[in-house]
Structure formats: structure tokens, C-alpha cells
Amino acid sequence: xxxxxxxxxxxxxxxxxxxxxxxxxxxxxxxxxxxxxxxxxxxxxxxxxxxxxxxxxxxxxxxxxxxxxxxxxxxxxxxxxxxxxxxxxxxxxxxxxxxxxxxxxxxxxxxxxxxxxxxxxxxxxxxxxxxxxxxxxxxxxxxxxxxxxxxxxxxxxxxxxxxxxxxxxxxxxxxxxxxxxxxxxxxxxxxxxxxxxxxxxxxxxxxxxxxxxxxxxxxxxxxxxxxxxxxxxxxxxxxxxxxxxxxxxxxxxxxxxxxxxxxxxxxxxxxxxxxxxxxxxxxxxxxxxxxxxxxxxxxxxxxxxxxxxxxxxxxxxxxxxxxxxxxxxxxxxxxxxxxxxxxxxxxxxxxxxxxxxxxxxxxxxxxxxxxxxxxxxxxxxxxxxxxxxxxxxxxxxxxxxxxxxxxxxxxxxxxxxxxxxxxxxxxxxxxxxxxxxxxxxxxxxxxxxxxxxxxxxxxxxxxxxxxxxxxxxxxxxxxxxxxxxxxxxxxxxxxxxxxxxxxxxxxxxxxxxxxxxxxxxxxxxxxxxxxxxxxxxxxxxxxxxxxxxxxxxxxxxxxxxxxxxxxxxxxxxxxxxxxxxxxxxxxxxxxxxxxxxxxxxxxxxxxxxxxxxxxxxxxxxxxxxxxxx
Numbered sequence: 001x002x003x004x005x006x007x008x009x010x011x012x013x014x015x016x017x018x019x020x021x022x023x024x025x026x027x028x029x030x031x032x033x034x035x036x037x038x039x040x041x042x043x044x045x046x047x048x049x050x051x052x053x054x055x056x057x058x059x060x061x062x063x064x065x066x067x068x069x070x071x072x073x074x075x076x077x078x079x080x081x082x083x084x085x086x087x088x089x090x091x092x093x094x095x096x097x098x099x100x101x102x103x104x105x106x107x108x109x110x111x112x113x114x115x116x117x118x119x120x121x122x123x124x125x126x127x128x129x130x131x132x133x134x135x136x137x138x139x140x141x142x143x144x145x146x147x148x149x150x151x152x153x154x155x156x157x158x159x160x161x162x163x164x165x166x167x168x169x170x171x172x173x174x175x176x177x178x179x180x181x182x183x184x185x186x187x188x189x190x191x192x193x194x195x196x197x198x199x200x201x202x203x204x205x206x207x208x209x210x211x212x213x214x215x216x217x218x219x220x221x222x223x224x225x226x227x228x229x230x231x232x233x234x235x236x237x238x239x240x241x242x243x244x245x246x247x248x249x250x251x252x253x254x255x256x257x258x259x260x261x262x263x264x265x266x267x268x269x270x271x272x273x274x275x276x277x278x279x280x281x282x283x284x285x286x287x288x289x290x291x292x293x294x295x296x297x298x299x300x301x302x303x304x305x306x307x308x309x310x311x312x313x314x315x316x317x318x319x320x321x322x323x324x325x326x327x328x329x330x331x332x333x334x335x336x337x338x339x340x341x342x343x344x345x346x347x348x349x350x351x352x353x354x355x356x357x358x359x360x361x362x363x364x365x366x367x368x369x370x371x372x373x374x375x376x377x378x379x380x381x382x383x384x385x386x387x388x389x390x391x392x393x394x395x396x397x398x399x400x401x402x403x404x405x406x407x408x409x410x411x412x413x414x415x416x417x418x419x420x421x422x423x424x425x426x427x428x429x430x431x432x433x434x435x436x437x438x439x440x441x442x443x444x445x446x447x448x449x450x451x452x453x454x455x456x457x458x459x460x461x462x463x464x465x466x467x468x469x470x471x472x473x474x475x476x477x478x479x480x481x482x483x484x485x486x487x488x489x490x491x492x493x494x495x496x497x498x499x500x501x502x503x504x505x506x507x508x509x510x511x512x513x514x515x516x517x518x519x520x521x522x523x524x525x526x527x528x529x530x531x532x533x534x535x536x537x538x539x540x541x542x543x544x545x546x547x548x549x550x551x552x553x554x555x556x557x558x559x560x561x562x563x564x565x566x567x568x569x570x571x572x573x574x575x576x577x578x579x580x581x582x583x584x585x586x587x588x589x590x591x592x593x594x595x596x597x598x599x600x601x602x603x604x605x606x607x608x609x610x611x612x613x614x615x616x617x618x619x620x621x622x623x624x625x626x627x628x629x
Contacts, residue, residue: 001373001427002402005474007440010402011045014369015052016076017400021367022053022101023083023094029101029108033368035116037375045371046110053105056080057098060091073479109365113380114337117344120361127357128347135335143328143336144186147321148178154320164316171309178317185318186325188342189378192315201244203293207286214241216279226280231269236260237283240290254294261291341379348386361387366397373403378419385426401427405469406460417467424468436475442484443476448498450474483536494533517554520547521561528567542568585610599628 004010018034021027034049036042059080062069071078084091109116118137121128152175158165184190207213217237220226227234236257243254264287267275274280329335335343348358368384370376376384388399401423408420424432438446453471460469485494503516524545527533533540547569549555555571562569577583585608592598592605606613606621621628 001424001431002400002433002435003405003472004402004435005404005406005438005472007438008435008474009437009439010371010404010435011048012076013435014045014371014402015048016079017369018049019052019056019076020079022097023056025367026097027367029105031364031366032108033116033365034108034110034371035113035368036371037112039112039115041372042111042115046108049108049110050102050105052076053098053102057095057102060084060095060098063091113370113376113383114340117340117383120344120347120357121340124347124357124360127360128344135329135333137340138334138336140186140336140338143325144183146328147186147324148175148182150324151182151317151320152178164313164320167309167313167316171313173310173313177310181314181317182321185314185321186338187377188338188345190318192311192318200293204244204290206289210244214244217241217283220277220279220283226271226274226277228269228271232257232260233264233267233269233284233287236287240294243294258291258294261287261294264288264291338379341383345379345382345386348383350391353391355386355391358386358389362397367400368398369400369402371402373401373423374405374408374420375403376401376419376423381419381423385423395426406471408469417469421468434472436472437477438474439477439479441476442482442497444482444495445497446474446476448496452498486534486536487532488534488539489531513554514557517558517561521558521565521567524562525565525567582610 002010002013004013014034018032021032022029034045036045055076059069059077063081063084069077069081071081084094109119111119154162155165155168155173160166160169185192201210204210218241221234221238239254239257240261264284267284270280270284325336325339329339348355348361365387368388370384384399388395388397390396403420405420405424408417441449450473453473456471458471460467460471485497486492487494501519503512503519524547527545528540528542535544547555547558549558552573555573559569559571588601588608589605589610592601595601603618603621605611606618
């Protein structure tokens with residue numbers, strides 16, 4: 001396990017490890033898995049690894065020619081030169097290995113885990129129980145949207161006798177509820193247990209014959225001589241009866257009586273006659289045990305703020321969604337990326353005591369380097385763990401997990417704290433390494449971030465959870481030559497590289513957001529002014545500034561404010577390029593080119609910013625036939 005913060009050289013480390021595996025362990029690129037979590041990152045990583053091999057070949061040529069290198073600044077260079085000085089005869093062998101590695105580099109398994117799983121199914125169809133002709137991969141988001149629409153149609157138009165419809169209406173399900181939960185229900189590692197009324201009744205075995213117990217309770221609570229007017233137990237016991245008698249287990253109201261039942265021994269509200277009644281005394285003695293069972297059945301796993309009815313619906317909806325998804329994928333011979341992972345995970349499970357697929361994959365790939373490991377979910381880690389463990393559960397080969405533990409807390413981007421912590425516990429302390437030097441940020445900023453976390457508990461995790469992940473201080477690189485930031489007005493260096501701006505919290509939220517954006521735009525405009533900042537001897541430029549905001553809507557608002565202040569800016573967007581204003585204008589121009597006989601089309605094209613004709617020029621064309629032609 002290699003833990004590394006941002007800027008500490010994760011990719012450089014992967015490349016050096018890769019080079020050492022090829023030269024020291026004498027492996028080939030085909031034998032080393034290198035995995036990351038996006039296609040773009042995988043493509044970049046592939047080029048970085050290829051570049052490292054070319055770098056090693058160039059160093060070999062320099063070494064042969066007696067040309068020195070800066071070994072004090074570059075650890076990889078120092079390692080290579082030291083290796084060749086200690087073993088001069090090994091230089092030729094290393095060169096041959098590097099040349100052979102480059103020749104077969106395009107066949108190396110450097111990809112995302114999803115692409116690796118596709119390769120497994122294609123290379124081992126028998127062992128994986130897969131089709132010889134792979135299924136078409138589709139976007140899971142599109143499938144989720146279709147399932148939400150279908151499920152909503154079933155709920156809105158279904159018969160009341162349908163159990164799923166009945167559960168949905170009892171939980172007051174809306175289309176927004178489905179959009180929130182269906183993507184979660186389809187995740188392979190999510191299991192929702194509904195509240196089974198039969199299981200609830202089975203837990204109440206200590207009550208004996210439940211029908212007789214129910215009849216006794218209903219008879220006793222009708223007797224006014226046994227209770228005072230304020231007795232809460234008189235209301236609690238009928239709610240338990242309702243939960244037992246209901247076909248769906250009406251536990252919501254009964255769950256509200258847990259404390260009353262737990263405190264039944266106080267006999268609050270029971271009259272003197274009731275305290276002498278043996279049947280009432282028996283009910284009181286049973287109430288504590290009933291409260292324990294109710295507590296167990298109403299302690300919701302998914303979200304403790306949600307209702308019992310919602311939990312029951314989600315359990316049924318999960319079964320419906322998974323069955324509908326599988327039927328749809330099978331009919332179209334398609335697969336989603338999440339299902340691809342599940343298929344491989346299940347194929348790696350032992351069969352009749354044999355682990356043929358896992359053993360075959362380990363023989364082909366004895367080493368794996370996994371970048372951005374903090375984004376690994378339980379299914380993905382299960383696949384890796386199955387390959388790099390033998391039949392007795394002992395570790396084998398070399399699985400190198402490289403990631404930033406602080407980013408494992410980001411649920412919105414797929415981080416799974418529990419998976420990261422579970423994987424970390426399986427690694428011996430001697431095999432845990434830390435990259436603790438930041439080579440990207442300035443020394444002042446690194447120190448400022450350390451100070452910031454020094455003011456906190458340093459324990460990191462999502463709200464409401466406890467984790468073992470701690471912020472560890474990072475050192476600034478001594479080799480980095482910083483260009484200090486100066487105040488242009490008094491030519492003094494900026495001594496506070498990290499600044500938190502506090503805005504009054506007593507303002508209403510909408511005005512507060514607009515105010516914060518205005519302050520941000522004003523500060524950027526000031527920083528770019530003559531009285532603002534400079535980097536070294538150069539004035540600060542708009543391209544030197546990056547702004548991060550929570551939403552695209554806020555980005556658009558800030559861009560308008562910056563442009564109004566004369567600050568050029570570029571914004572990122574998930575929208576299609578065809579939805580932009582320039583695309584609409586280009587469409588008008590192309591339409592006019594296709595229909596030159598239509599004066600309206602030509603006039604519209606000339607009025608666009610692409611052509612730039614003014615209103616006066618367009619008016620003049622109406623009276624000048626030659627110019628119009």
C-alpha cells in the first residue's frame with residue numbers, strides 16, 4: 001500500500017516501479033497490470049510508462065558514451081547509473097529488455113479495471129462462463145433512467161393488489177424518490193432487507209400462541225377499571241397487535257412505542273386493580289422483550305431517518321429493478337459496466353474447491369499496480385483480492401495499491417472508506433509506504449495546509465461516520481524553485497498563501513451566494529490590476545488563476561461578473577458543443593449556403609456574429625441588387 005497526497009509523485013513512482021519490475025524481476029509488459037479509473041488517465045499513464053522506458057534507453061546511451069547525468073536531482077537516474085556501475089555486464093541485457101519491452105508495449109494490460117474485466121471475459125470465456133462473442137456495453141446511466149421510468153409507470157398504473165404497488169403507495173413514493181434510490185439499489189454491494197412480517201412474528205415466539213395473545217390484549221385494553229386515563233401502555237399494546245395482525249407488518253406506529261414498552265415495569269397509568277391483575281402483570285413482563293424486537297426491526301440500515309414503509313418498498317423495488325435490468329440486458333445481448341465487474345467477480349469465486357480462473361490470471365499477471373486505489377469499491381477490490389490470493393487465502397505475487405486515503409471519503413465520486421480501510425488492514429506494516437513530499441505546490445502553501453489541518457481533529461470521514469483516516473503532514477520539496485507571489489503595490493512577498501474569507505452568516509442564503517460571487521469577481525479583478533499581484537517579475541495573468549465552484553450554475557454567474565469587469569475567462573461545461581450559441585449561428589450560415597435562393601436565410605446568416613454584418617449594411621443590401629447578388 002503506497003499512500004500519497006496530491007503532488008507527491010504517484011505517477012512518477014508507478015513508472016519507476018514499472019521500470020524496476022522489468023529490469024530487476026525480468027518481467028515483460030504483458031505480465032504487469034497497470035490500472036487506473038478513467039480512460040483518459042489510463043491513456044496518460046500508458047504514455048508516461050512508455051516515456052520512462054525511452055528515458056532509460058537514453059540514459060543507457062549516455063552511460064555508454066561517458067556522458068554524465070544529474071543524479072543528485074533525479075533518483076531514477078541515480079538508480080540506473082548505480083545499477084550499471086555495479087554490474088557493467090548487465091547494461092547490454094537491460095538495453096535488450098527495454099527494447100523488447102517497447103516492442104510489445106502496445107499489448108500491455110494498462111487500462112481501467114472495466115477494460116481489464118472485458119479482457120478477462122474475452123480471453124477466458126470457458127472459465128468465466130461468458131459468451132464467445134462479447135455483449136455490447138451500454139451506459140448504465142441510460143439504463144437507470146429507463147428503469148426509473150418503467151418502475152414509476154408500474155406504480156402509477158398498477159393494480160392495488162400488486163404488492164409492489166401497495167408498498168409504494170404506503171411509503172408515498174414519488175418519481176424524485178425513485179431517481180434518488182434506483183441508482184443505489186442497482187449497485188452490486190448494496191443489499192436492502194425489507195421488514196418481513198412473518199420474521200417479525202417469529203421473533204415474538206416467547207408470547208406463545210399469537211392469536212390467543214392478541215385476543216387477550218384486545219380484551220384487557222377494553223376494561224376501563226385496569227387503567228387510568230393517562231396510561232400510555234393502554235395505547236402501546238394495541239399498536240403491537242396491529243403490527244402482528246397486519247399482512248405487511250404495520251410496524252411504523254408500533255416502533256413509536258419502543259420506549260413506552262421498555263419502561264413498562266414502572267406500570268405508569270395502570271390502576272390499583274390492574275396492578276393486581278395477573279394477565280396485566282404478564283403483559284408488563286413481556287413488554288420489555290417486545291421493545292427489543294421492535295427496536296431490531298425498525299433500526300433502518302439505509303438511512304436511519306427513513307420510514308419503515310420506505311425500507312419495505314426499497315427491498316421490493318431492488319428485486320424488481322435487478323430482475324428487469326437483467327431481462328432487458330439479456331434480450332438485447334447487452335451489459336452495463338457495473339454488471340461486467342459482477343460477472344468477473346462471480347467467475348473468480350471457487351467452484352468445487354477449484355480456482356481455475358484466478359490461478360490462470362495470476363499466472364499471466366503476477367504483478368498489478370493499481371493507481372487511484374481510493375476510488376475502488378468492494379466489487380473491484382474483490383476481483384483483485386481473488387487473483388492475488390491462493391486457495392488457502394494467503395497472499396501471492398505483488399498487488400501494489402497506490403492512492404490518497406483522504407480522497408476515499410469522497411462518496412460523490414465513488415470513494416468507499418470501508419473498502420480502503422479493509423484493504424489497508426490486509427497489508428503488513430512493512431509493506432506500507434508513504435510519499436510525503438509535495439513536488440507540485442509552493443513551500444509556503446504546503447506549510448499553510450499543514451497548519452490548517454493542525455487546527456482540526458485531523459480525522460477525516462463523511463458526516464456521521466468514524467474512520468481511521470488521518471491527515472498526515474506533507475513536506476515541501478527542497479528541489480522546487482518557487483517564484484514568489486508579490487504584492488505589486490508595495491513589492492512585498494505574500495506571506496499568507498492560504499486565506500479563508502468569512503462572510504456574515506445572518507444574511508439570507510440567496511443573497512449570500514450572490515454576494516460571495518461578487519466578492520470573488522471583485523477580488524480577481526483587483527489581483528489582476530496594477531495594485532494587485534505579480535509572480536516574480538511578471539504581472540499576474542488571467543490564465544494564472546483557477547476558480548472552483550460547487551455547481552455549473554455558479555460558474556456561469558461568476559463568468560458573467562468577470563466579463564463585466566473586463567476579465568477574460570474560460571469555463572468548463574458538460575453541455576454538448578452543439579448547444580452553444582456559436583453552434584446555432586453556424587447552423588444558420590450552413591442553412592444559407594444550402595439555400596442561396598432564400599433571401600431570409602441569407603439575411604439571417606449575415607446577421608450572425610460569424611459574419612458580422614451590421615444592421616445598416618443589411619438595410620443597404622435591400623436597395624443594392626448588385627451588392628446583394
